[in-house]
Amino acid sequence: MNRKSYLIALAVALVLVTWMLSGLLGGDDAPPPQPGAGASTAVMDVEVTRLEAASVERFLDNQGDTRAEHDIELRAETSGQVAAVRVEEGDRVAAGDPILRIAMGDREARRTEAEARVSQREADFSAARRLSGDGFQSEIAVREARAALEAARARLATIEEAIDNTTITAPIAGQVETRAVDEGDYLAAGERVARILDIDPLIATAHVAQQDIGEVETGREARVRLATGDTLSGTVRYISGAAEQGSRTFRVEVAAANPDGLPVGVSATIRIPLGATRAYFLSPAWLALAASGEVGVKTVDADHRVVFEPVEIVRTERDGVWVTGLTDPVRLITVGQGFVRAGDTVNPVPADAPANGD
Numbered sequence: 216m217n218r219k220s221y222l223i224a225l226a227v228a229l230v231l232v233t234w235m236l237s238g239l240l241g242g243d244d245a246p247p248p249q250p251g252a253g254a255s256t257a258v259m260d261v262e263v264t265r266l267e268a269a270s271v272e273r274f275l276d277n278q279g280d281t282r283a284e285h286d287i288e289l290r291a292e293t294s295g296q297v298a299a300v301r302v303e304e305g306d307r308v309a310a311g312d313p314i315l316r317i318a319m320g321d322r323e324a325r326r327t328e329a330e331a332r333v334s335q336r337e338a339d340f341s342a343a344r345r346l347s348g349d350g351f352q353s354e355i356a357v358r359e360a361r362a363a364l365e366a367a368r369a370r371l372a373t374i375e376e377a378i379d380n381t382t383i384t385a386p387i388a389g390q391v392e393t394r395a396v397d398e399g400d401y402l403a404a405g406e407r408v409a410r411i412l413d414i415d416p417l418i419a420t421a422h423v424a425q426q427d428i429g430e431v432e433t434g435r436e437a438r439v440r441l442a443t444g445d446t447l448s449g450t451v452r453y454i455s456g457a458a459e460q461g462s463r464t465f466r467v468e469v470a471a472a473n474p475d476g477l478p479v480g481v482s483a484t485i486r487i488p489l490g491a492t493r494a495y496f497l498s499p500a501w502l503a504l505a506a507s508g509e510v511g512v513k514t515v516d517a518d519h520r521v522v523f524e525p526v527e528i529v530r531t532e533r534d535g536v537w538v539t540g541l542t543d544p545v546r547l548i549t550v551g552q553g554f555v556r557a558g559d560t561v562n563p564v565p566a567d568a569p570a571n572g573d
Contacts, residue, residue, distance in 0.1 A: 258560055258561060258562050259551065259554060259555060259559070259561050259562065260551070260561070260562045260564050261515070261521075261548045261550065261551035261552065261554075261555060261561045261562070261563055261564065262548070262549050262550035262551060262563075262564050262565075262566050263514075263515055263546040263547060263548055263549065263563040263564065263565060263566065264546070264547050264549045264565075264566045265544065265545065265546055265547075265565075266495045266496075266497065266541070266545040266547050267495075267545075268493040268494060268495055268541075268543070269493070269494065269495075269496065270491050270492070270493060271491065271492060271493075271494045271496075271529070271530055271537045272488060272490070272491050272530070273488070273489040273490060273491070273492050273529050273530060274486050274487065274488055274489065274530060275423070275427055275430065275431065275486070275487045275489055276484055276485070276486050277421035277422065277423055277467075277484070277485050277487075278421065278482065278483075278484060278485075279419050279420050279421035279422070279482070279483055279484075279485050280419070280420055280480070280481075280482055280483065281417055281418065281419050281420075281439070281441065281479045281480060281481055281482075281483050282417075282418050282420065282479050282480065283389075283412040283413055283414045283417070283418070283479050284413045284414065284415070284416050284417070284418055284470070285387050285389065285411075285412070285413035286410070286411075286412055286413075287386055287387055287389070287410065287411045287412075287413075288407060288409075288410050289314060289383060289385075289386070289407070289408040289409045289410070289411065290405055290406060290407055290408060291317070291380075291383065291402040291403065291404055291405065291406050291408055292380040292383075292404060292405075293317060293377045293380040293381060293404055294317075294401075294402060294403050294404045295317040295318050295319075295320055295381065295401070295402060296317065296318045296320075296399065296400070296401050296402075297315055297316075297317060297318075297396050297397065297398050297399060297400045297401075297402060298315075298316045298317060298318040298319075298398070299315060299316045299398060300314075300315045300394070300396070300397060300398050301313045301314055301315060301316070302314055302315075302391045302394065302409070303391065303394070304391055304392065304393060304394050305390065305391060306390070306391045307388075307389070307390055307391075308385040308388065308389065308390075308391060308411065309385065309388045310385055310386065310387050310388050311384050311385065312384060312385045313382055313383070313384050313385075314383045314384060314385055314391075314394075314408065314409055315382075315383050315396065315408065315409075316381060316382050316383075317380075317381040317382075317383070317402060318381070319378065319381060322374060322377055322378045322381070323378070325374050326371070326374045326375060326378060329367065329370050329371035329374050330371060332367045332370070332371075333364070333367045333368055333371050335367075336360070336363045336364035336366075336367040336368075337364055339360045339363065339364070340357075340360040340361055340363070340364045342360075343356050343357045343359075343360035343361075344357055344360075383408055385411055386411075387411060387413050388413060389411045389412050389413035389414070390411065390412050390413075390414065390476065391409055391410075391411055392409075392410040392411065392412045393409060393410045394408070394409045395407045395408055395409060395410075396408055396409075412479070414473055414476060414477075414478075414479050415472065415473040415474060415476065416449065416470040416471055416472055416473055417439070417447060417449075417470075417471050417472075417473040417477065417479055418468055418469070418470055418471075418479075419437075419439040419449065419468070419469045419471060419483050419485050420466060420467070420468050420469075421466075421467050421469070421485040422459070422462060422464035422465065422466055422467070423464055423465050423467050424463070424464055425458055425463045425464065425465065428454070428458075428465045428467075430489050431451060431454060431465075431467060431487055432451065432454070433450075433451050433452060433453065433454060434450055434451065435450065435451045435487060435488070436448070436449075436450055436487075436488060437449050437450060437451055437469040437471075437485060437486065437487045437488075438485075438486040439469055439471045439483050439484075439485055439486075440483060440484045440486065441477060441481050441482075441483045442481045442482045442483065443477065443478070443481060445477050447471035447472065447473060447477070448471060448472065449469045449470050449471030449472065450469065450470060451467060451468070451469055451487065452468055452469065452470045453466075453467065453468040454466075454467050454468075455467070467485070467487075469485055469487075492529060492539060493539070494529055494530070494537040494538060494539050495526075495537065495538050495539070495541055495545065496532075496535050496536070496537050497512070497535055497536065497538065497547065498534075498535050498536075498549075499535065499536055501547060501548075501549055501552065502526075502536075503523065503552060505523055505525070509525045510525065510526060510528070511523050511524050511525040511526050511540075512524055512526055512538075512541070512547055512548075512552075513547075513548045513552045513555065513557070514541070514545055514546055514547055514548065515546045515548060515561060515563045516546075518560075519560055519561055519562065519563060520558060520559065520560055520561075521548070521555045521556060521557050521558060521559045521560075521561055522557060523557040524540060524541055524542065525540055526538035526539065526540040526541060527539050527540050546563060548561075548563075549566060550566075
């Protein structure tokens with residue numbers, strides 16, 4: 216080692232010894248160190264985004280089914296052979312249109328006979344009254360003649376009704392869904408003839424949860440989106456007065472105009488608008504779950520402390536959700552929320568702030 220290097224090493228050693236001695240010699244005058252003194256508490260950086268409330272339309276969405284307004288099963292009211300069929304399956308009919316005709320058989324002859332009997336009984340009754348007035352006939356005979364006349368008239372009415380029933384007509388306007396008989400078939404009274412559906416309006420039925428039913432009222436507009444992709448406009452026409460025991464839901468019916476005859480029996484989404492409210496739009500990834508099970512978000516207050524704020528989801532979109540329940544101004548933690556808890560002090564970094572060193 217040369218002389219210069221030796222002198223440098225000696226100088227460094229003297230500095231270290233002097234620093235150590237000063238600490239030892241001056242220790243009596245300094246206060247004792249406190250536990251944890253000198254330790255630094257790390258404050259975590261979190262990314263925050265300022266949210267602003269916007270007016271958004273609230274909706275109540277429920278899954279349901281659709282059905283026809285009327286679903287009629289026609290049955291024969293008299294027996295006989297089918298003489299003519301007037302409709303095919305799928306045909307549209309108006310109320311009163313003929314569906315089929317049953318052969319008359321001997322009904323016309325029976326009506327002629329019944330009409331003749333009524334005429335005879337009317338003559339008998341008139342004669343009995345005249346003779347009774349002249350004292351040649353008893354009151355009992357008059358009553359018997361009247362009863363015979365009424366019986367004859369009743370028989371005629373029965374036969375005329377049977378003749379009318381040989382022509383089966385549509386009781387409502389609608390579509391012939393099925394036809395159960397063909398020309399030449401024999402029909403017994405009470406046998407099924409056809410099924411007619413009235414699908415305009417289309418009826419959509421949903422079951423609304425008990426916590427939501429208070430916001431639904433008859434006459435409110437609604438939208439019905441069918442599983443086919445078609446959408447119809449309608450109104451709420453019925454709300455059940457009692458909840459179903461098992462599900463605690465209320466049956467709600469929406470009547471929607473269906474001029475194009477869209478099919479019924481398909482599933483549907485019934486959307487009922489509930490009016491506008493002020494809400495915040497955010498990503499579902501920013502939602503958090505409290506230990507109590509409440510859904511909320513983590514925000515940063517004016518003191519840079521983390522606050523858990525419960526929220527209510529009022530509407531969902533494909534790319535996010537609308538929530539209420541936040542307190543303005545909202546500084547929402549969007550990055551790092553999984554590493555902090557309510558009450559923690561953090562360093563909020565705005566989402567649009569430049570990175571350090573930029």
